Amino acid sequence: MNDASNGSTDPVLTVGQRIKYWRERRGMTQEILAGLVGKSVSWLKSVEAGRLQQNPRLPILLQLAEALRVRDLSMLTGDQSMPVRMFTGPGHPALEAVRQAINATPLRPAGTVQPLDHLRGRLDAAWRVRHATADHRTALGRLLPALIRDAQLAAVMYRGEDRRRANALLAETYGLAQMFLAYQPAQDLLWRVADRALTAAQEADDPLALTCAVWFLGQAYRDSGDFEAARAINQQGMAAVQPHMVDPEVDLLAMWGALNFELAFTAARVGDAGEAWSYWEKADRVAARLPGDYYQPWTSFSRVIMGAHAVTLAVELSQAGESARQAERAVSASIPSHPRRGRHLIEVARAHRLQRDHEAVLGTLELARQAAPETIRYNGYARRMLVELVETGPAPLRPRARELADKIALMV
Template sequence: MTTDLTLGRRIAWYRQRRGMSQEVLAGMLGRTVSWLSKLENDDITLDRLSVLRAVAECLDIALGDLLAEPSLMEWTTDSGQRTVPALREVLMDYRILLGTTSAVADPTDLQQLKTDVDEVWSAYQDARFGFVVAALVRLIPRARAAVATYAGDERAIAAGRLALAYQVAASTLTKLGEVDLAWTASERGIAMAHESGNPVVIGSLLRSITHSLLSTGQYVDAVRITNDAADFFEPHLHRPSSTMLSVYGTALLAGAMASARAGDRETTRDFLNAASDAARRLGRDENKLWTAFGPTNVAIHRVSTAMELGDVPVALKLGPDLDTRSVPIERRARHSLEVARALTTAGRRDEALATVLDAEYRAPEQVRYHFLTRYLVQTWMRSVKGKPSLDLAQLATRLHLG
């Protein structure tokens, strides 16, 4: 109902639905009426997600309601015409709860299962989310059947691969704003990870839980689970494999984002420094278990956490010139959106638009579905005096905003 409204107008819409005056809501937030009025009229730039979460709590709505999520997945050659609803049916199959998922006479070969999981994760890192959703609709039931059919070590391997399939489902659904469904995928995934007995897979799914908590605005809980994950990793870090080190490092980066959104500068710094130490031990940018971990990803998160903490000058100093060519397209495009956000806040909107257009060229689905893109484009369109530029008008049309 409120998808076409700007962020500020959505806040005003929900406030009015709750029968609140601006004075009441501003008082609950510890802010002035003038600040709230400017926010509702889109006269101030996107505030930190921690503040938006506080607004959502006061209005008793989900954070996604303010961010106009979930996004409608477009039909493409990759996705076909059975997208998120089909994946929802797979994830919410009641037979899982009853333990009646049937085995098959000829289960998927374990090597083929690995190949299929690799393919889906590679597509995710290429920001081909339509392909990922369509592939998971087929992959997850086959992986479940493998777990139900195999025994012993083979069952454990199948469980680990199913866990990783659930993780990529959770990551993709988070991108689309389907946060409750992403939590279901993460929950299913951590159960399979524990069944696998593989500490690397368990660590990877702990990160998935953190991301799911982040997407629902549960920042303090996300910090707690990161600390729990660090305790889990500790005995495995004396002589770690590069994969274990990478999974550990990315878990810390997720925790850094959580603590930044919670407004905890000290914990953010500690997580980033620990991740930086792990990247130094690794020695270079890697992509073990699809983590994209290394010095570059740590630098990307320094920019993102700076923006969440309101340190725009820091983000502008570190972000625009950061060379991200060594990380996957999904990471590069997400960083570009953060840089565009910082440039917009600094009043450099032409540069911000160019940054978004470049990201869209490389990763159209990543840009299309992210709430930051919608917010930035709506902000630019409102601030234009006269007709918007052709590039901006066409971008707005592609996002169904104009």
């Protein structure tokens, strides 16, 4: 089957054939995909072979779409496209302003360039706002356009050592923009900032800027389903900064730990439990070397985040018992960031889902909304779990599930 006859264009393909096409294109075995959606391998084989009397229902189709990283359900069903916002969230009102700022690269520089210390202070303040504000995208949406334009201008206006500093700031600004763009219908823009961040970091010739850019780019590759590319860029970045790890500053040490966990996360995505937990242990040893109250604004890497990371690995590996144990251990973790705590609670809800504890899933999603309304609103996993609860959950829970769905503007 070639690209001209894939699951998004050929009207004669069955749902099962489309699923098989995208699974093979993503390099997944049937065992991996079945595990990601909580089904048996025999069930997936029957789906792909067209042996089931009915096609999978909406909740399981949403899980398959998420696992296979397809844009919309028509790529699996062949029917009229379901809006991407059903499971990726709508575009934020500030998205267009952020897009315009990113696209307005100053090819012919003009205007007043900002002092680098002033830009540094504005960028630090923007990171603080992101973590301290429940509606963090709205808060960032007010700050990012001007910050992006000023950082882009500084990177072309300064010379010498100042230009390298400006490029390091620009790379970090693009990383912050990527945080804003996550889970929104703007994949083209997300890739643009991820690529530009790496270019700026290389121009800066700064190991810390490079590790940050690699961290963000690796996430973009992994979330697109290109696990080999995610692993490769991660390992290349670590090799590049290895000479600086003899006696690193605390931020660079934390980035080393964050990159180790990214390798763990990628391994979990492809079902390699041994490699996943091995890299988690390496990251945990790095975290133990950090000050107890340290919390990195770019990656959230810290001692406190390792419990949340353990929940994520267990969930990605479909280890129901382990995910429940890790969730119980980490659910009360004092994560000093509204969006990161909201995301952690969504991961805990995923752990409860593996245990088929519908009441706990809904209760945890409600807590996630209290912690960070704009995290749950744009998170695909949370939206998918709510669709499941509304469509097929226990009858007594459906009114609460629909109420929460209405609050996050989920159209079901």
